[in-house]
Amino acid sequence: MTANHWIQIFLFVGVLLATVKPLGWFMSRVFQGQPCGLDRVLGPIERLFYRLAGVDPKSEMRWKSYAFAVMLFSVLGFAFVYLILRLQDRLPLNPQGFSANTPDSAFNTAVSFATNTNWQGYGGETTMSYLSQMLALSVQNFVSAATGIAVLIAVIRGFTRRSVETIGNFWVDLTRSTVYVLLPLSIVLALALVSQGVVQNFQPYQSVALVQPISMDEPVIGAGGTPSVDAEGNAITQKKVISEQQLPMGPAASQIAIKQLGTNGGGYFNVNSAHPYENPTPMSNFLQVLSILLIPGALCWTFGDMVGDRLQGWAILIAMLVIFVPLVIGVVGAEQSGVPSQIAMGVDEVASDMQSGGNMEGKELRFGIVNSGIWAAATTAASNGSVNSMHDSYTPLGGLVPMWLMQLGEVVFGGVGSGLYGMLMFAIVAVFVAGLMVGRTPEYLGKKIEAYEMKMAALVILIPPLVVLIGTAVAVSGLGLDYASGEDVKGNLNNPGAHGYSEVLYAFSSAGNNNGSAFAGLTANEPFYNSALGIAMWISRFWLMIPVLAIAGSLARKKYTPAGAGTLPTHNTLFVVLLVGAVLLVGALTFVPALALGPIVEHLQMTAM
Amino acid sequence: MNAHFRPCLVLLTLLTLLTGVAYPALITAVAQAVFHHQANGSVIMREGKAVGSDFIGQAFDGPRYFWSRPSATGPTSYNGAASSGSNLGPTNPALLDAIKGRVEVIRAAHPNETKSVPVDLVTASASGLDPHISPAAAEYQVGRVANARGLSEERVRELIAGNTEGRTFGALGEPCVNVLRLNLSLDTEGGNQE
Numbered sequence: 001m002t003a004n005h006w007i008q009i010f011l012f013v014g015v016l017l018a019t020v021k022p023l024g025w026f027m028s029r030v031f032q033g034q035p036c037g038l039d040r041v042l043g044p045i046e047r048l049f050y051r052l053a054g055v056d057p058k059s060e061m062r063w064k065s066y067a068f069a070v071m072l073f074s075v076l077g078f079a080f081v082y083l084i085l086r087l088q089d090r091l092p093l094n095p096q097g098f099s100a101n102t103p104d105s106a107f108n109t110a111v112s113f114a115t116n117t118n119w120q121g122y123g124g125e126t127t128m129s130y131l132s133q134m135l136a137l138s139v140q141n142f143v144s145a146a147t148g149i150a151v152l153i154a155v156i157r158g159f160t161r162r163s164v165e166t167i168g169n170f171w172v173d174l175t176r177s178t179v180y181v182l183l184p185l186s187i188v189l190a191l192a193l194v195s196q197g198v199v200q201n202f203q204p205y206q207s208v209a210l211v212q213p214i215s216m217d218e219p220v221i222g223a224g225g226t227p228s229v230d231a232e233g234n235a236i237t238q239k240k241v242i243s244e245q246q247l248p249m250g251p252a253a254s255q256i257a258i259k260q261l262g263t264n265g266g267g268y269f270n271v272n273s274a275h276p277y278e279n280p281t282p283m284s285n286f287l288q289v290l291s292i293l294l295i296p297g298a299l300c301w302t303f304g305d306m307v308g309d310r311l312q313g314w315a316i317l318i319a320m321l322v323i324f325v326p327l328v329i330g331v332v333g334a335e336q337s338g339v340p341s342q343i344a345m346g347v348d349e350v351a352s353d354m355q356s357g358g359n360m361e362g363k364e365l366r367f368g369i370v371n372s373g374i375w376a377a378a379t380t381a382a383s384n385g386s387v388n389s390m391h392d393s394y395t396p397l398g399g400l401v402p403m404w405l406m407q408l409g410e411v412v413f414g415g416v417g418s419g420l421y422g423m424l425m426f427a428i429v430a431v432f433v434a435g436l437m438v439g440r441t442p443e444y445l446g447k448k449i450e451a452y453e454m455k456m457a458a459l460v461i462l463i464p465p466l467v468v469l470i471g472t473a474v475a476v477s478g479l480g481l482d483y484a485s486g487e488d489v490k491g492n493l494n495n496p497g498a499h500g501y502s503e504v505l506y507a508f509s510s511a512g513n514n515n516g517s518a519f520a521g522l523t524a525n526e527p528f529y530n531s532a533l534g535i536a537m538w539i540s541r542f543w544l545m546i547p548v549l550a551i552a553g554s555l556a557r558k559k560y561t562p563a564g565a566g567t568l569p570t571h572n573t574l575f576v577v578l579l580v581g582a583v584l585l586v587g588a589l590t591f592v593p594a595l596a597l598g599p600i601v602e603h604l605q606m607t608a609m
Numbered sequence: 610m611n612a613h614f615r616p617c618l619v620l621l622t623l624l625t626l627l628t629g630v631a632y633p634a635l636i637t638a639v640a641q642a643v644f645h646h647q648a649n650g651s652v653i654m655r656e657g658k659a660v661g662s663d664f665i666g667q668a669f670d671g672p673r674y675f676w677s678r679p680s681a682t683g684p685t686s687y688n689g690a691a692s693s694g695s696n697l698g699p700t701n702p703a704l705l706d707a708i709k710g711r712v713e714v715i716r717a718a719h720p721n722e723t724k725s726v727p728v729d730l731v732t733a734s735a736s737g738l739d740p741h742i743s744p745a746a747a748e749y750q751v752g753r754v755a756n757a758r759g760l761s762e763e764r765v766r767e768l769i770a771g772n773t774e775g776r777t778f779g780a781l782g783e784p785c786v787n788v789l790r791l792n793l794s795l796d797t798e799g800g801n802q803e
Contacts (some may be wrong), residue, residue: 053620139628142624182628281777347727354727354784359728359732362694393704495696520696
């Protein structure tokens with residue numbers, strides 16, 4: 001770790017903390033229907049939407065009705081994305097003439113975007129038309145994020161309301177999240193990104209003349225359309241001189257802004273935010289990585305404000321930071337140490353004023369080690385899943401950090417809305433455990449936590465690990481190891497040994513926690529993974545949202561219980577320790593065996609090489 | 610429950626129009642008006658001809674040019690239409706063999722350099738389109754390029770300095786040298802011909 005590493009980490013965390021209060025305050029006003037400063041401009045749009053949709057913003061829903069609305073909206077959104085991807089060859093704004101996505105790929109991408117996972121099974125610049133990027137992907141980036149925020153706000157209402165049956169109106173929460181929070185922030189960020197060099201246009205790809213033409217060996221294709229071979233069976237090649245380069249174009253900045261702010265993460269280009277047109281400068285990188293944690297961080301403040309005790313929000317945020325910051329330092333340290341066998345070959349991996357050094361395979365020079373590491377931790381702490389470096393090429397321990405952050409259940413910041421409601425489930429478990437120790441009925445924020453809440457919270461906490469571990473087991477038992485490509489059978493894994501297994505474990509950890517990042521060497525755009533990961537994403541999104549809303553309904557119905565002598569205060573250090581303990585213990589106990597087979601074995605192999 | 614169908618359909622339609630049509634259209638309009646150069650790919654022009662972009666690297670392997678990082682795009686390196694990293698893990702023999710081969714090529718081309726090879730010269734970037742090399746990697750190649758072009762090493766170092774971007778505000782990112790820009794300024798500089 002160099003001095004500059006500490007400066008960049010400190011800057012990132014510092015600026016993030018400075019945004020928590022202003023944005024948290026703003027969102028608190030938005031979700032309580034109070035004037036927020038943008039009403040004059042956006043109010044007319046909001047009211048027009050309600051009028052056309054026949055929504056009475058004052059009429060509220062019970063939890064089951066709210067959950068039904070969420071599901072219906074998500075299923076419809078899924079169907080719409082699927083249709084566009086299947087029909088993109090017949091729709092406009094397709095200057096590169098891309099064909100329709102295959103059914104399994106379209107299914108996977110549609111589930112992925114409707115569940116706010118944004119697992120990227122496709123390569124953007126080689127498969128997606130401009131229309132698909134806008135109408136299918138950008139729209140779900142907005143509304144799936146807004147859905148997550150809406151459900152969180154419903155849960156917060158569960159804590160603040162007393163003896164009532166309703167938890168708010170989903171259509172209002174959805175509209176206000178999109179129109180007042182996500183849209184204005186996206187406009188600002190998109191324009192800032194364009195100023196740095198992110199492309200935003202509707203032109204076809206541009207051709208430029210290479211300064212130095214390069215030659216390549218091209219296989220000679222015989223009469224039958226198959227590559228020709230010589231007498232010894234080797235492919236015959238011919239020299240081909242390449243003198244032009246294609247520059248990919250399109251409306252990228254508008255998509256990328258919401259991809260970061262909505263913790264979506266599905267990239268415009270294949271390599272996501274490592275692409276120089278998606279993330280051209282250190283400044284664009286800083287803005288993007290800040291945007292990943294911006295809303296999840298500020299929502300903690302919103303939560304504290306809405307429940308009437310801001311310290312409650314800070315306690316949750318501090319618990320998140322206590323887990324997050326050491327893991328950032330861990331991944332940066334691991335990557336900076338480099339790879340012993342490379343150093344032995346005469347490669348200089350020492351950090352100096354002249355180079356960042358470290359393990360630079362799969363990393364961009366302008367980001368170096370520290371910005372790659374901060375991003376890897378932030379994108380997996382939040383359920384964002386965008387990348388600015390290739391996690392598959394990380395050192396074993398460096399790659400373990402993002403994997404484990406996902407396996408913790410995406411509650412350290414987590415997805416917009418979904419991260420905090422996931423963390424509140426852990427808070428319920430923490431006060432319950434504390435209650436058991438002193439033999440009293442636990443309470444949280446003035447509400448008694450009883451058997452029903454505990455059952456639902458346990459479901460929320462246990463379903464994702466179940467999906468991850470069963471999915472990984474099924475895949476490595478054979479189904480996920482080989483796939484048919486034309487007449488050949490090819491391997492899905494890009495790396496041998498323990499690292500290949502890590503690719504599979506990472507994929508299911510990502511889908512099973514709605515993250516979306518990948519050890520991208522895994523060939524996942526084929527029927528088995530497209531289907532299995534699609535199902536994993538669906539279960540982990542909605543089988544969690546429904547019990548969470550059930551808790552919201554149950555809490556709203558309860559009376560207020562004033563704090564007594566035996567109540568555990570939930571805004572102090574003791575609570576932070578208990579909460580962090582609950583998250584880490586569940587995460588460690590569930591996943592240590594699985595991690596031991598992958599990154600830990602690989603680490604031992606690497607140091608022994 | 611049936612009461613939900615109308616709001617659901619109507620709101621999905623309206624939000625699609627707002628965030629999928631109006632929003633990208635607004636951003637494009639403003640971007641094209643205010644940041645025309647950046648929004649269209651920051652293309653570098655020489656004598657009326659587009660020769661590249663500030664942000665998209667190109668492959669260089671000739672003796673008269675500074676070399677870019679290895680690239681994992683296919684079928685050729687630095688294929689702008691299909692970004693890709695190698696996704697090879699640190700213990701993968703394929704990666705170690707590739708790095709070993711690259712070290713040998715670099716060493717053979719720079720017989721006078723005795724130092725270890727800077728890591729970015731032998732590892733593929735995440736995008737396969739990385740426009741930069743480190744100042745260390747540029748310094749490593751100074752002798753070869755100066756020799757091939759008949760320029761003094763001081764002059765070549767001045768050109769490197771002119772195409773080096775420091776950390777933003779002295780803190781963010783890493784110092785890096787734009788390879789395409791550097792090679793273009795070498796071509797303008799002249800020196801002896803091939």
